[in-house]
Amino acid sequence: MDSKSSILRIENFHSTHLDNKRDIFVYLPPSYRYEKDKYYPVLYMHDGQNIFHPAFNGYSWHVNETVDRLIQNHTMEEIIVVGIPNMGAERSDEFTHEMEGILHQSDKVQIKPKGHLYEAFIIDELKPYVDSVFRTLSDPDHTALMGSSRGGQVTYHIGFRRPDIFGKLAIISPYFYCVDPLTLEETPVYHAFSKKQSISKIWIDLGGCEGTLVMEKHVREVAEKLLDLGYEADNELIYFNDPGAEHTEKDWALRLSSPLIHFFGKKGKECSLSLHGSEEVGLTGPQCRLNPILVFESGFQMSLLRTTYEVEDHRILDVLNDGTMIPIKEGETSVTVKYQDLEATKSIRVVNAQKERVTLEMVVHVPANTPEDIKIYAWFPLMNNRGNDTYSNQLQVPLHAEFAYQISREDGSVEVDHTGKPIQRKYKALSDSKIEIKVEHWS
Incomplete structure (x- = not known):
């Protein structure tokens, strides 16, 4: 008996x-071929060309592999996954709704919102087709929606507009604010809903190394607003701040199992607790929040939105149950977080002042054969210093922001090593600094 899963392609839908x-891609679980009377929950995913197959950057979500593994380990039930590819240049339009609070006119690209039409396409055209062709459990309790970046934004809007269709939402590294990398001007691109909907399970996350593209304060802002509407912290609403994770398919793939288990599986028993976040906070300066991460036997990970902290010396520091640190006077003390029988401790220094932003100066030396006047980028544009084969720029960066970046050209070439492998760099904003980079080769 063939017990392997399969992926079908529906062409030119x-x-x-x-x-x-x-094209539409459909993952069918192992038992689908032979258990003819069995019906399955369905997960709809945006950017469907990347979830089973490599994206333009060579990475994939490997959704089929993760689902296969979780099913084989009896960690989650069998599901159908429907991948909805984006339309390239139309992606930003289709993933943007015209709603109050969504200031798309100030976005980094010109947008003609088609979010309502894209929503109607999924609900009125695609889902009825999938339900008619495949053996699906079509009610909201068995229908989930997932997307990342702008796909996280559109998942949020479609899900809270249509809870009669989607009862489970996975909002991955959502693009809720447009932040200008040079001016740091912040523009909201999400609608704040005013009433709790009949959504049974919400997953919302981000990576700690997404720079200003997706910032913790913005994603947490939305999570806190959802808690204010009445969603139960750490149960109905699960939040995860994944330290060091970047804004790429490979890192979304690494934490994919957690939202899948939240929706369709069993977490198992808690097995470890760790405490992350800044080790230093200023009496004046940016607000800092601790990030307690709970891990389960199944591999499921989550950041606790609400928990209890014990501070060794309350004369120096206090910590709210949402992890926000309240500095009182200069000094150092330990903070312990507890969850049932687990605990984790971290030492925190309170200093007089921290700057909201640090100054970064970057100088990039390029090969002599670099085309004249071509534009060069890090995560921000660099200016050509004519006559000496260098590009440079100076900008302000939010304290503690972390970036993964490449030195790239406007024609698509990137910095590579002597073997032709692309070079990826990382930067964390801790203090004023100057970075000098010598590009030996372009791809």
């Missing part, structure tokens, strides 16, 4: 609402 066509 037409949308009347959007007047376009795209």
